[in-house]
Amino acid sequence: MKTKYIKITLFAFTLFTASCKDYLSVDHFFSDRQSEERIFNSRDYTEQWLANCYNQLLDYNLEIGHKNFTVSNYADDMYYNEGGNGADYRRFKFGEYDYNWYKQSWSQSYAGIRQASVMINAMAGSSTFTAQQIAQYKAEARFIRAYLYWLLLRKYGPVPIMPENGVDYDQSYGSLSYPRNTYDEVVDFISSEMVLAAKDLPMRQDNRNIARPTRGAALATRAKALLYLASPLANGNADMADFMDDKGRSLIPQQYSEEKWARAAAAAKDVIDLNIYRLYTAERKIKGTETYPVTIIPPYHPVHSDKSFPEGWANIDPFESYRALFNGDLYAAENPEMIFTRGENQTDQEHGVISLTRHQMPQMAGGWNCHGLTLKQCDAYDMADGKPFNREEILAKYGSKMFVQSNELEQFKPLKANVWKEFANREPRFYASVAFSGALWTMSSATNDPGNNTNKQVFYYRGESEGRVNGDRWLPTGIGMMKYVNPKDNATNGGTIYPKVEITIRYADILLMYAESLNELSASFDIPSWDGATKHIVSRDVNAISKAIGPVRIRAGVPDYEMPVYMDQKRLRNSIKHERQLELLGENQRYYDLRRWKDAPVKEAEQIYGYNTLITKQNAALFYSPVRVPLLQTAFSKKMYFWPIDWDELRENKRMTQAPGWQSFD
Template structure:
């Protein structure tokens, strides 16, 4: 069912702030004795909305996981978030930390649950739904903590803020944390609607959202980082124990965790389909470009506010110094020309035959760095004969970028030193790799002045993720591999490439676990590009050190001619990753408050 989307009150409190204290001014002191917060139905609803405000804003650059992996490198290395790819964060200076704010949100949710029944003028059924939303937020906030820090301090009730230090709760094991969160999300799902029927409620919790978050969490829990290092038992956490010697993250591999993840993702898929979610396709969006219908679908897959694919979305409005304007070709004072895909990601996209470019016998892999000619001018051979997602989401030299500029609806981009999109003499607002991102940029974005003319909800969960989650879990069980291929193929076919069996047939097929593992991971890398996933995927697969400890590469942006520009060049910005970076540090100030709180390894 298509759902018209408006940007609702739930998230607007947090629109332009980084700390929760700033956007909770509508809520009095968070003590249950404070009468103002529950003086009326509207005040109580405002209090519930403010709890949603603790959700980190995933679409802005101060998010920990948007621009901080190896997908892109930007011209904005002076911003705080850039300390993450450089490995410049510590327990004393965590740079971006959600620990305190998420626990504040959990506390507020318990306060809300304790007081909502006392509010007159609200139907009991509505109160029950409100409490289910609070339970969902408790579970979700714990999941965000789990994903970032590993084993959490389980807050299973509202703790007395004046409790003595010796009574402070300690970290549970990772598996205990998972079970608590799964239970809380299941409990919440029972009291939540399957979908929000009013457009003004878009963004509030539903049973589909709760089941989808549970499914994602169980996928993470089954992954090598948290599951004994995978089938080869290469755990990074030997000796990571509490004061009683309990192993906080298991060092033993359990295949059953993958089956649990598969079951949860299938359940989430089934309920999402029942609620009307579908892969976005056959767009009738009223825009002239992209001309190719498949590329148009891919460009609008979540930019279209009428999409059925979004299960949950971030509805805070985008600022003028945020993602879209940072991605678009340079105009002084209007757009910042700085979100640049890396060579690693560029080479991850498939050939037009749906095969990795180094495996496709019809693709000239050895000659990919040659100069080739097109109707628009010279470009790199690497940019040609690629799948529709590459064309839809990547801007390269002598290619169209579909945006509105003056009376044009698309422009040709050029990235040599002295070109319009080149570095010229700037120290900022340039593409460090000679490419720009187009994904998540609306083709109807109007750059005539400093504005965000097209706002849309940012994807937190969409159906394609659940399909790939389910496929990955099935592959790792080693069973139902054909079913896994079916769900990957749903994403591939929408992307305009052949099915796995069709694509791999010329090179011997793809029927074993190892090959399908590589395929599903590459599909995630492509399909979920720049949607806050790869930062976590590389970590949970326990391969982040292979990708995040090396400088990015692109074209020679100082080159003034084609011959100079089309040279693979290392980007100057440092990149560092060590074993400790698989988990984020608990803020040292919190450890200092509670000497029994175990810090993560390496910090």
């Protein structure tokens, strides 16, 4: 057997050109030649090789961060304004996915897939490590490889699965071209690989290794892939009959299968049955400060108000329970809800969560004031009693007294004086997520003259410091975003922006996935557990569905759905979609949810509305008249379901076919 030689980066890693040819190139990536035997019999080299695998989960494969890297985090809920008064946003919303930096995730993912594949195959012959150590290394590499395929599937649809044992590098590239696999084949590969990884991954990681995958992370990714396979986009979708490989084989299943929903439900149940995750809750506070206010108790509810969590909210602070998940107050190791994270990797001002936060923050706190929410998202949050928001009812109720007065502050907590009463009495996730006009920014880490640089209300009227201006640093809808912002965050006057952990997968998502999958069943199915040790009997059991959804809503301080909602499949389906829109805001879910549900042609094509940012403080009431926002308009066409394959790849890989609606290389 001849020795294969490869190169390994010991200190730096560079991005590659956008072609799958890079996957097949031996000499393109690494700076020092080493034989496989030498690399994988050295602990240092092995760890460095694995670190390069992990690197491919960063940059353009981050889930949450700056729009240059995670542009799919924006759908009908969030927007960004930088880039020539929203010019970049308009390109994105009109489906120019082949524009400039949008296409880097393809080459980065296949580079990581190659890295991981080499490691999986080469580790078997190592004499340096114990069998258990080899199994763990291979499991981590297998997880990374399957996770990269998951990211590719979600964005590009069916993609080529590269040979398990590598390729013959002596052949010409033309003879090594690979076609797309079907959607089912890619999901089945991800599912089987995550099962193999799960067997050798630990149940938990310690603080030092918190960004490494666990068994739960592998099973949760498997569940997400199976949920997408069951969803309308990939389950009996005649609209995608023209998405074929080079031999004319349909890549999207044309026959609907209810059993796919059962498999997705069972996969989510596998995660639940690990019994190591739970929804995070913060204790109720009797005393508080502006930065961490006293718990605002939800309106009295006969079922939930007098019971402790998860049956009720008597012992928790719903606002803080949700806010602390994302703003850096909760360390990764303290978060029982977090299933997978990249830790604090690339959460800086260029890439990840801190970058997102900085773009949301007002300029007075050293932010850039250019990421916000649509009026659709703002209005989606329910009232404190769980009833839908209704603008007409609120206007009729308060009439000419729509602004909070100083003598009404106790009645309308947490609002401050001169705030529009549409923002009053909303559910706790609203206050943790929405930077409405007049919201309080505490910015309390400022140490230089804190009396003048903390606890400021920010209004978005024209003429105000954060209002409409020439340039990018203003919010075209007049609505900002508070999620991910720590109440202490301040980049000026001696303050700091606190580190934040990217939560890639969390337990609330798994619970909602489980409920969604069960809701789609009309029959009962016996599905083996992930390890074959038992069977899941899954059906549309409303008690099981309520047990999954109820705690998510109760943690948020809103009542569980009443039984008529659970009994009505269509009504519950819409309720679950609504719940995901609120609970998972800004977590790179909405964009893909709308596509897998096939709701994007309507939801993503609707006119974007906001408040009238041309209005000054002197005519403040007119500011809150909903208007169409010309700078943020959008459209949707069939091609926007999947991202295009770059022409360089199409030119090199003769068997690659383009996604429907996109131009093929000729």
